[in-house]
Amino acid sequence: MTIEASKSEQRAAKIRLGMVGGGQGAFIGAVHRMAARLDDHYDLVAGALSSTPEKSLASGRDLGLDPTRCYGSFDEMAQIEAARPDGIEAVSIVTPNHMHYPAAKAFLERGIHVICDKPLTSNLEDAKKLKEVAEKAKALFILTHNYTGYPMVRHARELVQNGELGEIRLVQMEYPQDWLAEPVEQTGAKQAVWRTDPAQSGVGGSTGDIGTHAYNLGSFISGLELQELAADVHTFVEGRRLDDNAHVMLRFQGGAKGLLWCSQVATGNENGLKVRIYGTKAGIEWTQADPNYLWFTKLGEPKQLITRGGAGAGSAAARVTRIPGGHPEGYLEAFATIYSEAAQAIHAARSGATVDPDVVYPTVDDGVKGVAFVTACIQSSQQNGAWVRV
Numbered sequence: 336m337t338i339e340a341s342k343s344e345q346r347a348a349k350i351r352l353g354m355v356g357g358g359q360g361a362f363i364g365a366v367h368r369m370a371a372r373l374d375d376h377y378d379l380v381a382g383a384l385s386s387t388p389e390k391s392l393a394s395g396r397d398l399g400l401d402p403t404r405c406y407g408s409f410d411e412m413a414q415i416e417a418a419r420p421d422g423i424e425a426v427s428i429v430t431p432n433h434m435h436y437p438a439a440k441a442f443l444e445r446g447i448h449v450i451c452d453k454p455l456t457s458n459l460e461d462a463k464k465l466k467e468v469a470e471k472a473k474a475l476f477i478l479t480h481n482y483t484g485y486p487m488v489r490h491a492r493e494l495v496q497n498g499e500l501g502e503i504r505l506v507q508m509e510y511p512q513d514w515l516a517e518p519v520e521q522t523g524a525k526q527a528v529w530r531t532d533p534a535q536s537g538v539g540g541s542t543g544d545i546g547t548h549a550y551n552l553g554s555f556i557s558g559l560e561l562q563e564l565a566a567d568v569h570t571f572v573e574g575r576r577l578d579d580n581a582h583v584m585l586r587f588q589g590g591a592k593g594l595l596w597c598s599q600v601a602t603g604n605e606n607g608l609k610v611r612i613y614g615t616k617a618g619i620e621w622t623q624a625d626p627n628y629l630w631f632t633k634l635g636e637p638k639q640l641i642t643r644g645g646a647g648a649g650s651a652a653a654r655v656t657r658i659p660g661g662h663p664e665g666y667l668e669a670f671a672t673i674y675s676e677a678a679q680a681i682h683a684a685r686s687g688a689t690v691d692p693d694v695v696y697p698t699v700d701d702g703v704k705g706v707a708f709v710t711a712c713i714q715s716s717q718q719n720g721a722w723v724r725v
């Protein structure tokens with residue numbers, strides 16, 4: 336089943352969407368808006384787009400929102416929208432990390448579905464509280480670990496699930512960047528300022544910002560549960576208050592071993608997310624810079640290059656592929672796939688139907704695991720790299 340705009344049975348009325356964060360000058364909010372539009376399932380109708388009422392209104396005007404639905408705070412938006420007969424059914428939360436918990440809680444408790452960016456929260460206590468709220472709520476919680484939306488990532492996961500790799504031995508993940516190689520937060524650069532502030536970002540710097548993505552992706556493909564880890568978390572840039580590099584050894588339930596490297600000071604790397612998984616029968620390699628391709632090597636055989644839309648790609652990749660092979664799909668399409676998966680679940684919730692079992696999206700549980708991973712990395716490193724249970 337391909338996620339595509341033309342599927343008549345999916346053409347239920349569009350989901351009325353609100354957004355918290357993503358105002359003028361913000362980064363990921365605009366990506367969420369594009370992702371929500373791609374498969375035509377949502378209408379953005381309201382927002383608390385910025386931290387001040389004035390900027391929220393100005394940002395809403397830029398997007399053509401009804402000024403009466405541009406709110407000064409997410410609390411006001413949750414209250415008023417929940418009471419409107421045509422109020423929002425779902426909200427995207429794209430603020431700095433420390434606001435995820437209070438904002439998500441405000442909407443979930445009013446029965447409004449939440450699509451929230453990662454990491455789930457800025458600390459483990461909030462993550463566990465949010466899990467409780469989400470479990471009690473009459474609404475869904477979707478976490479945008481967007482890399483799980485790539486067709487070749489879905490194919491890699493299907494290969495593991497079909498036993499093509501045999502028993503998994505090794506899971507290698509890395510996410511190097513270089514944009515924080517210098518103290519850019521001291522220049523006032525918005526995205527760097529909050530990411531290096533423990534009060535807004537949380538206990539982790541690079542570990543929370545990109546380590547959680549790499550960890551989630553390795554777990555998503557391999558299906559393995561992390562048991563314990565030993566980490567060397569470090570801050571290279573003088574004066575910075577959170578980590579900008581981490582090397583982490585991982586032990587998974589069942590005996591597989593892993594290694595995760597995340598860095599924001601690795602010169603020459605932009606968003607170098609890469610996952611390699613090796614089992615008793617075969618190995619796979621996928622890199623975000625070349626997302627339409629997956630290397631698959633059976634033991635004793637030449638390497639195979641599986642292409643998105645090509646002959647070797649299976650049904651899991653096909654259902655999230657939009658255009659023929661050879662025409663590249665990328666970051667925005669993968670992000671849109673998370674929105675489309677969420678839309679299918681929200682449509683099902685609306686009508687009381689059962690969700691298609693092929694629908695997959697990261698959940699609040701994945702979010703708690705991510706924050707637990709960050710917390711354990713910091714604890715381990717503070718004990719000179721001791722093994723810590725997750």
Ligand SMILES: NC(=O)c1ccc[n+]([C@@H]2O[C@H](COP(=O)([O-])OP(=O)(O)OC[C@H]3O[C@@H](n4cnc5c(N)ncnc54)[C@H](O)[C@@H]3O)[C@@H](O)[C@H]2O)c1
Pocket residue numbers: 355356357358359360361362363364383384385386408409429430431432434452453454479480481525526529544
């Ligand atoms: N999935 C991904 O690939 C990805 C990529 C980048 C960022 N993110 C995550 O998205 C979130 C935002 O990151 P960003 O880089 O877009 O940050 P940003 O600083 O560019 O944007 C944050 C926005 O939130 C607004 N905001 C802050 N407090 C608010 C409040 N109380 N109410 C309403 N709006 C408020 C700011 O005014 C700004 O518009 C973070 O949690 C980050 O980890 C995810």
